[in-house]
Amino acid sequence: MTDLLEAPAPAPIPAPVPAHEEEHHGPTGILKWMTSTDHKVIGLSYTVTSVIMLVIGGIFAEIIRVQLSTPNGSLVSLAQYNELFTMHGSVMIYLFAGPFAFGALANIVVPLQIGAPDMAFPRLNAMSYWLYLFGSITMLSGFFTAGGAANFGWVAYAPLSNSINTPGAGADLWIGGLLLTGFSAIFTGVNLCATVFYLRAPGMTMFRMPIFTWNLMVTAILILLAFPVLTAGLVMLYCDRHFGTHIFSVAGGGVPVLWQHIFWFWGHPEVYILALPFFGMVTEIIAVFSRKPVFGYKGMVFATLSIAALSLGVWAHHMFTTGVVLLPFFSIMSLLIAVPTGIKMFNWIGTMWRGEIWFSTAMLMAIGFLITFLVGGLTGIYLASPPLDFFTHDTYFVVAHFHSIVMALVLGGMAGLYYWGPKITGYLLNETIGKIQFWFLFIGTQVFTIPLYILGLEGMPRRVAMYAHDPQWKLLNDVSTLGAILIGVSTVLFVVNIVVSWKKYPAGDNPWDAHTLEWFTTSPPPHHNFYRLPQIRSERPTWDYNHPGHQAAPHGHHPAPDAVPADEVPVP
Amino acid sequence: MPSFGASPGATSSSRSVFHLWQWFSIGAVIVGGITLLLIIWAVLRYRRKGDNIPKQSQYHVPLETIYTIIPIIIVFALFAGTLVVENKETANPRTNVTIDVLAFQWGWKFTYPGSNALVYGQTTQDPVMEFPVNTNVHINLRSSDVIHGFYVHAFNFSRYALPGVLNQFTIRAQSTGTYFGQCTQLCGLYHSLMWFRVKVVSQSQYHAWLQTFNNPTAEAAAKAAATATKQQLSTLVPSKQTSSHGDN
Numbered sequence: 001m002t003d004l005l006e007a008p009a010p011a012p013i014p015a016p017v018p019a020h021e022e023e024h025h026g027p028t029g030i031l032k033w034m035t036s037t038d039h040k041v042i043g044l045s046y047t048v049t050s051v052i053m054l055v056i057g058g059i060f061a062e063i064i065r066v067q068l069s070t071p072n073g074s075l076v077s078l079a080q081y082n083e084l085f086t087m088h089g090s091v092m093i094y095l096f097a098g099p100f101a102f103g104a105l106a107n108i109v110v111p112l113q114i115g116a117p118d119m120a121f122p123r124l125n126a127m128s129y130w131l132y133l134f135g136s137i138t139m140l141s142g143f144f145t146a147g148g149a150a151n152f153g154w155v156a157y158a159p160l161s162n163s164i165n166t167p168g169a170g171a172d173l174w175i176g177g178l179l180l181t182g183f184s185a186i187f188t189g190v191n192l193c194a195t196v197f198y199l200r201a202p203g204m205t206m207f208r209m210p211i212f213t214w215n216l217m218v219t220a221i222l223i224l225l226a227f228p229v230l231t232a233g234l235v236m237l238y239c240d241r242h243f244g245t246h247i248f249s250v251a252g253g254g255v256p257v258l259w260q261h262i263f264w265f266w267g268h269p270e271v272y273i274l275a276l277p278f279f280g281m282v283t284e285i286i287a288v289f290s291r292k293p294v295f296g297y298k299g300m301v302f303a304t305l306s307i308a309a310l311s312l313g314v315w316a317h318h319m320f321t322t323g324v325v326l327l328p329f330f331s332i333m334s335l336l337i338a339v340p341t342g343i344k345m346f347n348w349i350g351t352m353w354r355g356e357i358w359f360s361t362a363m364l365m366a367i368g369f370l371i372t373f374l375v376g377g378l379t380g381i382y383l384a385s386p387p388l389d390f391f392t393h394d395t396y397f398v399v400a401h402f403h404s405i406v407m408a409l410v411l412g413g414m415a416g417l418y419y420w421g422p423k424i425t426g427y428l429l430n431e432t433i434g435k436i437q438f439w440f441l442f443i444g445t446q447v448f449t450i451p452l453y454i455l456g457l458e459g460m461p462r463r464v465a466m467y468a469h470d471p472q473w474k475l476l477n478d479v480s481t482l483g484a485i486l487i488g489v490s491t492v493l494f495v496v497n498i499v500v501s502w503k504k505y506p507a508g509d510n511p512w513d514a515h516t517l518e519w520f521t522t523s524p525p526p527h528h529n530f531y532r533l534p535q536i537r538s539e540r541p542t543w544d545y546n547h548p549g550h551q552a553a554p555h556g557h558h559p560a561p562d563a564v565p566a567d568e569v570p571v572p
Numbered sequence: 573m574p575s576f577g578a579s580p581g582a583t584s585s586s587r588s589v590f591h592l593w594q595w596f597s598i599g600a601v602i603v604g605g606i607t608l609l610l611i612i613w614a615v616l617r618y619r620r621k622g623d624n625i626p627k628q629s630q631y632h633v634p635l636e637t638i639y640t641i642i643p644i645i646i647v648f649a650l651f652a653g654t655l656v657v658e659n660k661e662t663a664n665p666r667t668n669v670t671i672d673v674l675a676f677q678w679g680w681k682f683t684y685p686g687s688n689a690l691v692y693g694q695t696t697q698d699p700v701m702e703f704p705v706n707t708n709v710h711i712n713l714r715s716s717d718v719i720h721g722f723y724v725h726a727f728n729f730s731r732y733a734l735p736g737v738l739n740q741f742t743i744r745a746q747s748t749g750t751y752f753g754q755c756t757q758l759c760g761l762y763h764s765l766m767w768f769r770v771k772v773v774s775q776s777q778y779h780a781w782l783q784t785f786n787n788p789t790a791e792a793a794a795k796a797a798a799t800a801t802k803q804q805l806s807t808l809v810p811s812k813q814t815s816s817h818g819d820n
Contacts, residue, residue, distance in 0.1 A: 078761050153758045159735060160718040165677075165760060250736035256719065257734060290618070293630045299640075321721070322732045323739040327662070331654055335647045342643045343636070345607060350635075352614040356626050359619065370611055378600045385654040387589045387661050388596065391578070391728040394721050394756035457577040459725030461756040464764035468696075469752065552630040 037122035038527065040424055042129050043107030047417075047424075049133055050100035054410075056140070057091035058491055060084050065484040071471040081465035082151035083170070087140070089154030090174065093274070094181055095136045097409060101277035102188055102223070103132060105416050106216045108424050110192060112518030113213045115201025115536070117528040120194035124187050131184035139177025142170030150174035153463060155267070156237065158248035158259035163241040172241065175234050182231045185273075189223030192216055201517070203536030207301070210516045210539050211294055214301050215280030218308045222269045222276075225312065230266035233259065257324055264315035272311040275405070276304060278412035279344060282366045285415050286348050288514045289363035290355030293540060293552040296347040303340035303347075310337045320389040327386040334384035341377055345370070360512070361434030365415035368442040369408045375446075376404030379453065394463075397456025400449045407445040407487075414441065414494070422507035426523045430505070433497040440490035448483025451476040515540035573598075578728070582751060582772065584744045585661040586728035592657045599646060661729070664742055667710035669703055669778075674801055675713070675720035675733035675755065678762035681801065688785040688794040698767040704778040705748050713739040716804040721756030724770055730756055745772040 027035055033045065064084055067073040076084060111119055119125045142149030147168025152161045156174070159165060196209070196217040209217075237259065239245040246252020248259045287294045294300060310333055316325040317334040348370055357363065379401040382388045392398060414437075422428045455476050460467060467473050510519040520542045521530050534545040544551060576597035580590040674681040679694035682701045693699030703709045713722055715733035723730035726749075731739055755766035773781065785794065 078764065082758070082761070082763075157719055157758070160758065160760060165718055256736065291620075291626055293628055295630060296632075296636050297630060299636050321730050322734060322737075323741075324734070324737060327658055328651075328655060331658075332647075332651050335651055335654075336644075338647055339640065339643045343640055346610075346639045347636075349607070349610045349614055350632070352611075352618060354626055354629070355614075355618050356620040356622075356624055357615060357618050367611070367615055371608065374604060374607055374611070378604045381600065381650065382593070382596050385592065385596065385650065385658075387585075387592055387654060387657040390661065390730055391586075391589050391593070393730050394723070454577055457579075459723075459752075459754075461721075461723065461754055463758045466764050469754075469767060547625060550625050550628055552628045 037118075037126045039107050039111050039119045039122065039125060040525065042125050043104055043109075044424060045129055046099055046104035046107055046132070049129075049136065050096050050104050053091050053095040053136060054100070055491060057088055057096055058488060060088035060091065062484055062488055064088060065481040067465060068467075068477045069474070069481045071467050071474055073466045076465070078465050079148065079151065082153075082463075083143070083149045085463055086150050086153055086174075087143075090139060090150070090178075091136075092406065093154060093270070094178055095132075095139065097274045097406065098185060098270075099132050099181070100413055101274060101409075102185070102192065102216060102219055103128065105281065105413075105420060106188070106192060106219075106277060109420055109518060110213050110216050111195060111199065112423070112521065112525060112529055113210045113516050114196065114199065114204050115517050115530060115533050116195060116199035117530070119191050120199055121191050125191050128184040128187040128191065131180045131187070135177045135180030135182075135184060137177075138173050138180060142168075142173040145169040145173065155263055156259075157263075158237065158240070158256045159250070161237060161241075161259075162249060172238070175238050175241075179231060179234050182227050182234070185223050186227045186231070189220040189227070192220035193224070196220070201530075201533055201536060203541075204517075207298065208536055208539045208541075210280075211283040211297070211300055211304075212277075212280035212516075215276040215283075215304055218304050219273050219276045222273050222308050222311065226266045226269035226273065229262055230270075233262035233266070236262075257319070257322055260319050260322065261315070264318045267318065268315040269308075269311045271405075272307055275409060276307070278369070278409045278416075279304070281416040281419070282369050282412045283344075283348065283351075284514075284516065285362050285366045285419050286351050288419075288512050289358045289360055289366070290352045291358075291513070292351055292355045293515070293538075294347065295350030295353070296343070297539060299343055300347050303343040306340045307337060310340070317384055317389070320386045321393045331384055331386055335381065338377070338381050338384075345374065345377070358512075360418070361429070361431055361438055362415045362419040362512075364435060364438045365411045365418065365441075368438060368445075369412040369415065372404055372411060372442070372445055373408035375449070376401055376408055379404065392456055394461055395456040396452045396460045396462055399462045400452035400456055403452065404445075404449050407449065411441060411445070414438075419512065420518075422511055423518055423523050423525070426507055427501065427503050428505040428507045428511060429497050430501045433493055433500060437490045437493040437497065440486050440493060444483045444486025444488075444490060446483070448480050448487060451480040451483075455480075510542065510546070513543075513546070515543040517541055520545065576601075579726075581728045582726045582745050582747050582749065583729070584746055585657075586726065587746075588657045588660055589728040592653050595653055596650060599650065603646070662741070664710070664740060665708050667708040667742060669707055670710045670712065671701060671703065672712045672801075673701070673714070673722065673733070674716055674804075675722065675759075675766075676716045676804075677718060677760050678755070678766040680766075680768045681797065683794070683797065683801070684782070687782050688791045689782055690785070690790070690794045690797050692797065693768070695762050695765040696767055698769050700750075700769040700771050701753075702771045702773060702778060702781050703743075703745070704775045705745050705772050707744065707775070709743045709745070711741055711743060713741070714805065716801075718759045719757050720759050720766070722753070723756040724751050724753040726751035726770075732757055748772045748774060 067075045147170050149170040152166050236247045240248050246254040248254050248256050283294055314334045316330040319325050418429055418434055455473055460473055507523045509522055520534055534541045538544055573594045578590055578593045580587050670685050672683045680699050682691040691699045713733045715735045720733040721730050722733055749772055751770045753768045753770055
């Protein structure tokens with residue numbers, strides 16, 4: 001800070017040039033895409049790849065739903081069905097939701113939000129992307145092997161996943177692909193931590209970081225704690241399959257349930273690794289479109305930290321019915337997660353309260369997130385109670401619960417794309433098509449999930465290709481399939497919107513009158529992001545700059561304003 | 573009280589689970605309803621009408637404290653209810669009837685220690701497990717290959733059949749009838765078809781049913797099946813005793 005004050009008079013600020021023009025020595029076109037270490041280019045690659053994964057996983061989902069629209073479903077065979085739901089879950093969790101959150105949007109937004117020129121390790125960042133891309137290709141290539149893709153469910157429970165029960169190469173490609181994307185996640189976690197810890201702009205203290213950046217930092221820490229465990233587990237599984245170890249095999253003195261412990265020790269933090277970035281997106285969007293600061297900012301940060309802490313102690317709630325875990329401990333830990341999650345929900349409502357809400361597509365998606373997440377969150381509380389878990393475990397009730405959650409995340413992700421897309425491309429998407437897309441997605445989600453809750457309570461197990469024994473379940477399954485088709489239409493509308501709006505509606509620097517630093521620079525930002533930065537005296541530097549005299553109302557003791565005289569601090 | 577989509581089921585613990593379900597649901601409806609109304613109210617009431625900048629309020633510590641403490645109280649209430657039902661459900665009281673259940677790809681084998689009764693069936697042949705009403709029935713659940721899920725909807729209960737682990741639980745059915753059961757844990761190709769049935773009968777019918785196995789053919793079959801099971805499990809567990817983790 002003092003360095004800045006004592007610095008000589010600021011050099012004249014160069015006129016902003018459109019992104020990457022200063023890079024004219026570098027390669028262009030596909031070569032630029034392949035060799036770039038710019039976080040925005042990598043982030044965009046992540047975005048495109050992960051949205052393609054969303055579409056692939058969505059196609060699997062539609063096939064699954066059509067199969068289940070008749071009790072004796074005959075669209076695909078039993079073997080194909082097992083491959084389809086395995087790869088649907090794997091693609092959506094491993095290749096879409098995570099990489100979209102901490103690969104795509106985090107990569108683009110976090111350095112911009114903290115006023116950094118790039119990620120801390122740009123080349124490591126590029127490596128993360130390529131590991132992710134080739135990991136995805138590796139996992140999906142299982143479909144082209146003789147035995148088909150992996151078919152043991154996305155959780156790959158031992159001993160079903162051993163070489164006797166699942167001999168094919170598809171399973172090995174699944175393990176290999178997951179190892180690669182796992183390393184990609186670990187490297188991104190390292191990168192995000194280092195970026196947030198070391199590259200914050202002058203004045204950007206920890207408690208002036210936007211909530212999105214906070215959530216991504218916590219996500220990155222969770223990644224570093226959880227993913228290595230999965231990686232180790234996958235190596236053990238591979239050794240069991242090919243090198244004759246007996247880690248998960250009873251015959252050699254191993255313990256099959258150990259796999260579940262390892263998997264869920266990663267898998268439950270993973271739930272929050274997926275969810276926290278989307279919580280952060282929604283927090284930013286609700287605040288911006290309500291024209292208010294985030295209500296209970298510090299409470300929000302502490303809620304995020306306590307969710308992360310609790311999430312490391314709840315893994316065995318996926319294993320209540322194994323009969324080999326301590327039920328009360330994992331029950332109370334899981335129930336307690338409802339408290340910080342509830343705080344977040346009320347903070348979101350508090351942010352909208354007495355605001356001036358602008359119903360842009362991004363805001364509609366965020367409101368859709370709130371309602372869908374409310375349903376998924378409340379049904380999750382049931383599952384934290386072992387007796388109720390015995391009752392609903394492995395039925396469609398669980399499927400409905402986590403689809404409410406992940407569809408809420410899809411709504412949040414769409415909000416993020418509509419909100420931050422213009423920053424990275426320089427162009428807005430069509431709002432009318434966006435709103436139609438929202439209604440298809442929101443209504444489709446409820447029509448899709450609500451029948452599944454009822455089916456679960458009526459006893460329909462998950463991962464079944466047919467329900468010939470209970471043909472009366474056809475009606476509810478048909479309704480759910482209709483919902484899935486509505487969701488499919490919404491995805492098509494999104495693609496249509498990109499095509500229709502292609503370079504049509506220039507965004508300008510700050511189309512939403514937003515709060516945070518990324519909206520202070522140009523859209524798209526120049527190669528090293530910023531030519532100048534505003535004073536950073538709160539978590540809303542751009543808002544403070546644009547609306548002097550409208551700072552957040554004080555609460556208790558407020559730090560005295562720092563004595564930086566200039567409105568703008570030139571980037572050294 | 574409304575059922576909230578669940579049903580009381582046929583056993584003493586399924587009824588407790590059903591009541592717990594109802595209490596959880598009442599909480600969920602109240603909390604969810606209030607939250608939903610707040611969201612809808614905020615969205616409709618505070619839609620943008622002009623270019624005003626609203627008051628930039630950010631903190632209200634008393635309010636934030638209230639919506640931290642109330643959920644904690646609710647959570648501990650839910651946990652208390654959970655403990656009561658859980659302890660009831662996982663208790664292993666003295667039992668008169670024991671059934672050994674062996675799950676395998678893709679079917680079930682039910683044997684009754686101390687008698688020749690043996691029921692065995694693959695996929696949709698759905699073998700029928702028979703036991704008397706109003707009696708504590710002790711189930712020893714094992715798997716001979718991969719993980720399976722023993723699930724009877726009418727009992728509001730499921731438990732994994734794990735290779736290398738003996739899982740034990742007690743069922744006390746309170747009404748006679750035939751109930752459908754199914755494997756709920758993905759176990760391979762014919763997972764969708766791994767069915768069974770549970771037939772709860774009166775004491776006298778149960779004893780009459782056991783009598784039907786008292787002939788040389790059934791005896792031989794039971795002996796052969798017992799040997800086969802022992803072999804299957806011993807290839808699975810060469811040296812160690814199967815461990816018991818039924819309680820807690």
